[in-house]
Amino acid sequence: MRLGDLPTPQVLIDHRRLRRNIERTQELAASAGLALRPHAKTHKSPVIAKWQIDRGAVGICCAKLGEAEVFADAGMENIRLPYPINPSNASRLTALMSRASVSIIVDHLDIARAWSEAMQRAGRVLDVLIKVDVGFHRCGIDPGPTALGFVRAVDGMKGLRLLGLLSHAGHGYHASSEDELAAIARQEAEILTALRDDSTHVGISIEEISVGATPTLRFSANERGLTELRPGNYVYFDRTQVALGAATLDDCALTVLATVVTKHDGRIILDCGSKTLSNDQARGITPVGGYGAVLQGEQDGSGGSGESSRSSGSGGSTRRIDTSLIIERLSEEHATVAITGNAGYTSLQPGDRVVVLPNHACVVSNLVDIVRLVEGDCVIDNIPVAARGRIA
Numbered sequence: 001m002r003l004g005d006l007p008t009p010q011v012l013i014d015h016r017r018l019r020r021n022i023e024r025t026q027e028l029a030a031s032a033g034l035a036l037r038p039h040a041k042t043h044k045s046p047v048i049a050k051w052q053i054d055r056g057a058v059g060i061c062c063a064k065l066g067e068a069e070v071f072a073d074a075g076m077e078n079i080r081l082p083y084p085i086n087p088s089n090a091s092r093l094t095a096l097m098s099r100a101s102v103s104i105i106v107d108h109l110d111i112a113r114a115w116s117e118a119m120q121r122a123g124r125v126l127d128v129l130i131k132v133d134v135g136f137h138r139c140g141i142d143p144g145p146t147a148l149g150f151v152r153a154v155d156g157m158k159g160l161r162l163l164g165l166l167s168h169a170g171h172g173y174h175a176s177s178e179d180e181l182a183a184i185a186r187q188e189a190e191i192l193t194a195l196r197d198d199s200t201h202v203g204i205s206i207e208e209i210s211v212g213a214t215p216t217l218r219f220s221a222n223e224r225g226l227t228e229l230r231p232g233n234y235v236y237f238d239r240t241q242v243a244l245g246a247a248t249l250d251d252c253a254l255t256v257l258a259t260v261v262t263k264h265d266g267r268i269i270l271d272c273g274s275k276t277l278s279n280d281q282a283r284g285i286t287p288v289g290g291y292g293a294v295l296q297g298e299q300d301g302s303g304g305s306g307e308s309s310r311s312s313g314s315g316g317s318t319r320r321i322d323t324s325l326i327i328e329r330l331s332e333e334h335a336t337v338a339i340t341g342n343a344g345y346t347s348l349q350p351g352d353r354v355v356v357l358p359n360h361a362c363v364v365s366n367l368v369d370i371v372r373l374v375e376g377d378c379v380i381d382n383i384p385v386a387a388r389g390r391i392a
Contacts, residue, residue, distance in 0.1 A: 001379040003372075008259040008353065009272040011364055011371045015380060017253035018048070018235065018373075025217070025234045026056045032221040037061055037080060039212060039232030042362045044387035045371075046074030048235065059101070061212070061230050065092050066390030072099045074386070081105070082131065082166055082212065082230065084139055087114035094122050103127035105166055107141050112154050119159030129166040129210060130154060132195065134188040136170035143191045148198050155204045164208030164227070165192050172215040173283050178245055181285075185211075185219035193225035215244045238361035239293055243284020249319040249357070254364060254371070255295065256356040258335065260348050268325075268348055270335040272356060278363040279330055290327040291335065292356045296320040327356070 003012075029036035038052050039061040049060050049071060059078025062068040068079045069092070081104045085093065096102050106112040106128050119126045130151060133140030141150050155162045169188045175181045188211055196206040211220050212230025214237075220229060236254035237247035258272035272292075282288040296319070324341025335356075339346050348354070358364045365371070366388045373381040 003257060003374065003377045003379065004353075006257065006372065006379065008257050009270075009276045010257040011276070011368045012255050012257055012355070013236070013371045013373050013383065014253045014255070015373050015375050017251060019051070021235055021237065021251060021253060022052055022055050025231065026052075028218070028221050029229050030056060034221065034226060035228040037078075037210070037212075037228055037230050038235060039063070039082075039230055040071060040387070041067065042232040042235050042365060044070075044365050044385045044390075045383050046071055046076065046386055047383050049074075049076060052235070058228075061232070062387075064390055064392060065089055065096065066392050067387040068096055068100075068102070070387040070390055072096055077101060079103075080129075080210075080230075082129075082168065082210075084108070084111065084131070087111060087118050090115070090118035090122070093126070094118075094124060097124060097126070101127075103129060103163060105129050105131040105139075106154060106160075107131040107133075107139050109150065109153055112157060112160065116157040116159045125159060125161050127161050127163050128154065129164050129208065130162070132165050132167045132192060134167040134169055134191050135184065136168060138168075138170060140167060143195060147195050148202070151195065151199050151204055151206075152202070155199075162204070162206075164206045164210065165195060166208075166210040166230075167192060167212075168230075169211065169213045169216050169220075172213050173240070173244070175215065175244065175285060177285055181216055181244070182219045185216040185223060188216070189220065189223035189225055196225070214241055215246050218246065233362060236361040236365075239288060239357050239359045240282045240284055242357075243282055243286045243288050245285055249295070249321070252319075252357055252361075254358065254361040256292070256358060256364065258354055258356055260350050260352045260354065261334075262350055263348070266339055266344050268337045268339065268346065270327075270337060270354065270356070271333065272335050273333045274330040275332050276364065276367060277327070277330060277335065277356065277358050278360060278367065280358075280360040280363055282359040288359075291330050292327050292358045294322045294325045294327070294337070295355045295357055296322050321357075 041063040131140040210228035214231040214233040241247040258270040329336040
């Protein structure tokens with residue numbers, strides 16, 4: 001099947017770019033002597049997770065139990081949930097433990113105690129990691145003076161086995177420079193290794209130190225004391241990661257194929273609204289506006305000029321962003337694109353197709369039932385997004 005045979009909008013996954021992203025990141029982790037455990041919430045696909053594991057990943061992460069259940073059904077044997085799962089889900093988690101090696105995080109003593117009690121009732125032992133707040137201020141214990149007391153308490157709870165420490169440097173998404181991203185990765189490692197050393201000093205073994213965020217990935221791989229990397233977005237990348245310097249345009253494997261449905265003075269309308277692109281804004285060191293970027297150099301037929309990407313050495317054509325087109329507003333089914341350059345002129349007409357790079361690939365995955373795996377303008381496979389919508 002050719003791309004031209006598909007109705008739009010469609011979420012496309014470039015097979016070559018996807019495989020290259022998997023390969024590069026696995027090599028990065030291996031060269032640093034670190035385990036790679038990809039976060040599967042980006043693709044939500046057991047098919048792609050298997051490719052990651054076959055290449056060397058030690059397992060996967062899932063955001064919610066519903067996701068983990070889908071991946072366990074598909075044969076994934078090692079699943080980590082770096083999310084504060086509530087003990088009201090004890091029966092589901094216990095059932096999951098019968099099918100896969102499972103670990104979760106804890107960051108509140110009452111929750112940890114409840115899990116301890118649930119595991120004792122079930123006659124099981126649950127592997128846990130303590131989540132540490134390294135600066136994002138979302139989940140995680142304060143790494144200050146009370147942190148060691150928390151570690152001591154969890155380590156002493158029956159029914160729980162303390163594996164280590166875990167963090168997510170989500171504030172890296174708001175960094176304003178490469179130096180700031182490097183500093184965030186360095187501080188994250190220092191916080192975790194200091195708590196590990198304090199724990200070791202009082203006789204508590206901390207085997208794992210796990211970090212996870214695509215923007216800081218390239219810096220975390222050079223930090224000492226870590227044992228595991230948990231990036232997710234790297235498998236596809238997106239406009240935000242390009243703006244953060246974590247990827248080039250040519251690295252981005254996920255795009256959206258859309259059609260111009262109408263045209264009026266100063267604007268065109270695409271058929272990829274918020275149900276396809278999501279309302280997420282882009283973030284990054286390089287300021288970017290709008291709800292995605294219209295690409296050139298693909299099966300888009302736009303034929304205009306744009307801003308060149310950096311070469312990634314892939315041997316593929318260099319992508320460009322059409323800077324004269326700004327996706328300024330999304331409705332559910334409409335993307336309103338302002339024609340800001342070329343004196344308000346674009347050659348695009350109703351019926352023409354364009355390729356859009358989304359701001360946030362992970363959300364786009366959750367909006368469709370299947371993604372189209374493509375090579376050039378050929379669809380080589382349809383990959384179900386099996387864990388989409390599994391929010392509980």
